[in-house]
Amino acid sequence: MPVKTLHYSNGEITIVWKPDVCIHSGICFQGLASVFDPRRRPWIDMSQAHTLRIVEQVKQCPSGALSIAEKKKVE
Ligand code: SF4
Numbered sequence: 001m002p003v004k005t006l007h008y009s010n011g012e013i014t015i016v017w018k019p020d021v022c023i024h025s026g027i028c029f030q031g032l033a034s035v036f037d038p039r040r041r042p043w044i045d046m047s048q049a050h051t052l053r054i055v056e057q058v059k060q061c062p063s064g065a066l067s068i069a070e071k072k073k074v075e
Pocket residue numbers: 021022023024025026027028029060061062063064065066
């Protein structure tokens with residue numbers, strides 16, 4: 001079965017989330033609850049934090065469910 005993939009963008013970067021890979025560790029929403037909120041739809045709101053902070057949080061995902069699809073120059 002193909003892995004489902006969802007994309008969330010803020011115009012600078014796009015987060016890729018693979019729900020089938022997520023192990024629900026909670027690290028993303030414990031670390032950056034304003035952006036990652038599993039009770040909200042869509043659960044990722046890229047407008048709630050600076051791009052660099054979001055990238056930092058995505059890197060802490062232990063399963064690889066979260067990743068960055070594309071990254072333009074961030075000043
Ligand atoms: S940090 Fe990664 S594995 Fe953990 S809940 Fe978030 S997306 Fe899922």
